[in-house]
Amino acid sequence: MKARFRRTVAALGALVLSFTGTAAHAASAAQPGQTLGLPTGAQLPIGLILLDTSSFGIRDTSPVQSESNINLPGVVWVPGVHIFGGRLHLIYIQPVVAARSAAAGGRYQSGIGVPLVAAQLAWKLSGNFNVSYLLGGYLPIDTQFLINQGSIQQRFAATYNGDGWNVTGNLLYGTYLDATNKQGAFYPDFLNLDVTATKKFGKWEIGPVAFGSTDLPTNRLNYRHQGQVAVGGLVGYNFGDFFIQAYVTRDVIERNYGGYDTRGWLRSVFFLYKQAEPGAPMGGLLARNQP
Template identity: 55%
Template sequence: MPTPRRWELAAACFAWGLSGLAGAGPAAAGSAAQPGQSVGLPVGAQIPHGLYLITAANFGVRDTAPGVTPLNVNTVTLAWATPWNVLGGRVQLFAGAPYSAVAPQKGAWQSGFGQPLLAGQLAWDLGGDVGFSYLLGGYFPSRTGFTTQAPSLTHRFALSYVGNDWNVTGHLFYGHFLGDRPPPGVATYPDYMNLDLTATRKFGKWQVGAVAFASTDLPTGVAGYRSQGQVAVGGLVGYNFGPVNLQAFVTRDVIDRHYGGRDTRAWLRAVIPLYQDKQEAAPGRTLVTREQSR
């Protein structure tokens, strides 16, 4: 199928990895994958063979009266798009870890490493500019007190349309915590579902469009636990500089449930190819598709 430009495909690979690396929610809530980290990317599409480095950062403030709660999340991910196929799907592998900082109610800043993630993905070309992918990954325990600490599995399903310079993508996360969980009153780690949505279009080296995401805790069976959830919307701008691609977007909660206030957040990504298969790269254009040089 005609594929999106190469930087988008590489970034899609990283979205699977880095979007689960944050582990930056407060210990009272559950999502090990920071909601919204994959928006703007064609996560369901296959990516060209190669080795990539992604750096990503976001900073936001939640209006938790009487004060506010700022949160910063930074991730570094190494991703390998292998030359192998399994069951007709391209194999991608990921490893990385986040570093986060939070200042509850304008209190003293706390910072530390969150949960590292190891994951593998299969991505299928369905034809007609449509791709589908599935990822299975595992989060390792963390000793940073304000992040999620318990080990968990993450399952992720993505469907992307990438024809005619469009990227229309839905990306569903399901997270399941493993082993013994903290006793009631210490922390509650509910299983969770997140949904990231993208509708963007390319204009030359530029990419613009709308993004949105939603998240919800699943039932815990813990008496008195107030399930958290949110819906956020925003806009995205991206630019392909050649060997490095940047994306920036801003999101704002329009619905929040038991978070104590709504969050406004700015995000920035940079995708850096360390190695790419020359047969898949167009001459002189590091970040384009295998088949097109327009």
């Protein structure tokens, strides 16, 4: 009984480390892979957008696997304002997470994560090439289950969206405002890279996706940096004002996570309202910018 209890605690600890960090481990405040499938470099249609990205993953930690469900509901407001020639997007995301060890009797623990508040500027350049820059922050929150530290978030994205393609690279760079929390957990700066290459066939969309994440170097001795690379495939369907995407990813490289993660993702995006731009039919605008 004691041995089984120790295995359960060890497995759940390995899982929570992947979200919370300790003196030996840390994690990205932004879930790696969360922007796959989205044309994050492109200008969005003027309006109000509701979205949710949900994922369920199993990490084959030893001696028992661990499970996690991560939900990222949010809202994007595009007021039609331009700054320095870039279209303004205002973004709010509130993570909700549940996780457990798969050992006998393992129960889910759940909690809310640090919310993201951000502003993004997106520029349409020559042809179908687009770039964007996001600046925002994850607000600190009083929770013992997830990362509770505040951090600055910068994202640099480029998107090609011609001929039905969505070829996007989104680089996420995070800096924690306080590198050490009250429990002694240490949080280094981090980098995530989400890469999408999908093609539309009528209302359908299909293509490969991949992401990577890594802690950045620190001056702490014996610090065990976390990192991973995952690959997968995406399929989506566009209903017009509402579209869905589903994708599956699998780690091919992992460092100090305790095992490889296999994760299924489901995203829904709903245009609560939208406004046509002067001289641009809404149908053509959506066709260019929706995933």
